[in-house]
Amino acid sequence: MELASKHNHAGEKADLRALVNGQYTGDEHALIEKVAADLLAGVSARAGGKPGARKIAGLSSEAVRKEIVLRLAEWLIRDNGRAGDARPSCLPVARWSPEKVIDHTGISKSTLYRGDHAQFYSVVPPGKKNGRAYPAWQFTADVPSHLPHLLEILRSNSRMQVNTFFMSEQESLDDLSPAEVLAGMPFEDRLTVVPAQERMLALPARARLDRIVALARMEVADLD
Known part of the structure; x- marks a missing residue:
């Protein structure tokens, strides 16, 4: 007990x-x-x-x-239904160090490393041959609750392949990236969002997730 x-x-x-x-x-x-x-x-x-x-x-x-x-x-709990800052309107393009992820999420270092490529993913920091940097977009809004399912589909891909998949604009997503569609918001460095893209980002979370799941499965099939 x-x-x-x-x-x-x-x-x-x-x-x-x-x-x-x-x-x-x-x-x-x-x-x-x-x-x-x-x-x-x-x-x-x-x-x-x-x-x-x-x-x-x-x-x-x-x-x-x-x-x-x-x-x-x-x-x-704030009026917007979440604690802390209000829901962001765009995705960050930064990459966080393990220490910053731990500080932001409150998880332990061991949990962070065990969850790499399962709950979230990392890439090698720019200019280095090893180490871990975590694209910050994956810790935004409700992305953490959807990402593990997608990483399970992409588990055979390398860290760089996973990042390329999420960050690359797709014609089938009205030239948005899977990361943007999954989160329902554009990256902070996107200068304009056309009406078709606004409609895509405004779809219900389930519909957006289904589209990214389909793309992830196609990605894995193309690599086989």
Whole structure:
């Protein structure tokens, strides 16, 4: 039971980090409710679970739980439904070092390296023969929740081939790149977005993902 409790708390911490970084894809309010209940249970346990512990500062445990939920929501969830900065309007073109990815996402170094080419991908930094640099676009909006499925399809491709696939403009995508269509927004260095491209980017997330999945499968088939 203790191990299970530690595991659950570790999962909550990871989810909260994702929420703070704007990468949590679940129900934010359900997560806040769960965290608040666990916090209240911890306070009660430390108080020995005595009847008097059911009230804090004259409030019932339910009132305290609601207050915790309210405060956590105020701190962590913004009006746009995500914590942290507002949803970006374009994709970054930068490449991040492992340290910057860790700082941005809150994941550990071991998790980052284990997830390379599975949850996200890296390329060799410019001017170097080895090392890792992570294209920043893949940590934007809801891309992290869709990318693992695509990387599974592209698993036989090299890191550079994966990056080339995502970054190259495709005629079938109205001259947008798979990265842009997957995220539903253009790269920050794209000077103009024509009406056809705007319509492509405005498609529902499922429709955009389906298009990139089809292209990824064609990519793998062409390399066989």
